[in-house]
Amino acid sequence: MTELTLSPAAKPLSGRITVPADKSITHRALMLAPLVHGESRIHNYLDSETTRATLNCMRALGADIQEREPGTLVVRGRGLHSLQEPRDVLYCLGSGTTTRLMAGLCAGQYFLSVLDGTPALKRRPMGRIVEPLKQMGAVILARDNDRFLPLVLRGGNLRGIEYALPVASAQVKSAILIAGLFADSPTTISEPAPTRDHTERMFRAMGVEIIPTSDHTVRLVPPAQLEPQSADLTIPADLSSAAFFIVATLLVQNSRLELLNVGLNPGRTGLLDALARMGASIQIENPRDENDEPIGDLAVRSAALRGTEISGAEIPRMIDEFPILAVAATQAEGETRVRDAQELRIKESDRVATVTGELRKMGAQIEEHEDGFTVHGPTRLQGARVFAHNDHRLAMALAVAALIAEGETIIEGWESVADSFPNFDRLLLSASA
Numbered sequence: 001m002t003e004l005t006l007s008p009a010a011k012p013l014s015g016r017i018t019v020p021a022d023k024s025i026t027h028r029a030l031m032l033a034p035l036v037h038g039e040s041r042i043h044n045y046l047d048s049e050t051t052r053a054t055l056n057c058m059r060a061l062g063a064d065i066q067e068r069e070p071g072t073l074v075v076r077g078r079g080l081h082s083l084q085e086p087r088d089v090l091y092c093l094g095s096g097t098t099t100r101l102m103a104g105l106c107a108g109q110y111f112l113s114v115l116d117g118t119p120a121l122k123r124r125p126m127g128r129i130v131e132p133l134k135q136m137g138a139v140i141l142a143r144d145n146d147r148f149l150p151l152v153l154r155g156g157n158l159r160g161i162e163y164a165l166p167v168a169s170a171q172v173k174s175a176i177l178i179a180g181l182f183a184d185s186p187t188t189i190s191e192p193a194p195t196r197d198h199t200e201r202m203f204r205a206m207g208v209e210i211i212p213t214s215d216h217t218v219r220l221v222p223p224a225q226l227e228p229q230s231a232d233l234t235i236p237a238d239l240s241s242a243a244f245f246i247v248a249t250l251l252v253q254n255s256r257l258e259l260l261n262v263g264l265n266p267g268r269t270g271l272l273d274a275l276a277r278m279g280a281s282i283q284i285e286n287p288r289d290e291n292d293e294p295i296g297d298l299a300v301r302s303a304a305l306r307g308t309e310i311s312g313a314e315i316p317r318m319i320d321e322f323p324i325l326a327v328a329a330t331q332a333e334g335e336t337r338v339r340d341a342q343e344l345r346i347k348e349s350d351r352v353a354t355v356t357g358e359l360r361k362m363g364a365q366i367e368e369h370e371d372g373f374t375v376h377g378p379t380r381l382q383g384a385r386v387f388a389h390n391d392h393r394l395a396m397a398l399a400v401a402a403l404i405a406e407g408e409t410i411i412e413g414w415e416s417v418a419d420s421f422p423n424f425d426r427l428l429l430s431a432s433a
Contacts, residue, residue: 034063085111104175108182110156160185196267270317307334338372383407
């Protein structure tokens with residue numbers, strides 16, 4: 001276990017930075033590009049522990065993916081039905097995205113696959129993907145009444161289904177849609193609230209007929225082949241990674257930072273909306289579309305914040321940003337309340353409990369609820385010894401808290417940031433030096 005020691009920011013944050021590539025889009029590109037006929041390139045992909053889990057699983061399934069130059073992968077695709085039975089277990093490390101999307105992919109294959117992962121991943125619920133994939137015709141066995149890893153799948157002969165998601169989840173939606181590529185008829189999915197639609201956008205860019213039939217419903221028609229508009233895919237910077245620098249800039253006085261080429265998928269911008277209500281100064285500059293994904297540059301300035309309430313349909317639009325939102329709330333005037341966020345209990349850690357517990361060590365006035373938390377601010381944070389709980393987003397949120405705390409903060413378990421942002425500490429220190 002590694003530690004990171006941080007002191008308060010010596011200077012305001014300033015400059016122009018680019019955070020790593022979008023993790024969600026990287027996972028999907030690695031899974032779908034090998035299903036295209038011919039050579040394609042994935043530019044600016046995220047090289048992290050969780051995306052390497054997806055890359056290794058795809059190579060085990062016979063995909064030809066090579067890095068010819070730094071930051072670019074060359075994929076020699078052999079078509080929609082080209083994957084091969086793996087000789088060993090597909091090990092997903094601690095990545096829930098890898099596991100759930102890979103389950104959808106393997107459900108469409110006429111061979112046996114076994115998905116497994118770390119002890120932490122074995123505790124994350126998989127029944128929500130097992131049920132719809134079984135309805136489509138896949139044979140799946142899993143531990144504890146089909147709820148937990150390992151998953152054993154024998155796929156093929158899938159049929160299209162109409163499925164209403166009980167919980168808004170882009171991972172579950174994407175697993176069903178990916179399986180739907182291999183079904184014999186259309187698949188229709190409805191969700192209780194909008195979630196990120198990276199899979200749908202990438203499908204459209206690859207020539208798949210996927211049609212929104214209402215506000216929260218999409219219909220996928222299985223294609224004969226994937227036919228991309230371009231052989232090149234450039235992945236934008238990850239808004240979830242940019243979130244830590246956005247909040248750090250807001251909280252460290254006299255800061256002014258520009259974040260370049262950030263993905264602004266509407267299903268991901270809930271934090272920006274919440275921070276705007278709180279009084280944040282965030283401007284979107286140079287907005288444009290690339291590969292059917294909206295992107296832009298974010299100009300952020302320090303600002304005085306006020307409390308807000310976050311609930312309902314806004315929760316899935318910022319599901320990965322609540323650790324850093326909690327840090328922002330400690331410095332906001334008044335009460336910030338998060339409701340309807342039970343899903344935080346089953347992320348890399350129980351983020352309701354771990355965020356509450358670790359920020360309390362630093363003096364935050366934060367109360368835990370079954371479906372979220374309440375923060376009373378503003379509060380002067382104190383440096384402390386805190387623990388990342390094997391949760392990369394919690395670790396980085398605590399690092400931002402350390403920038404505004406009085407005294408030294410030691411974060412135990414810092415190695416977890418390699419899941420999504422391997423050079424986070426260096427970039428943070430360079431922006432605040």
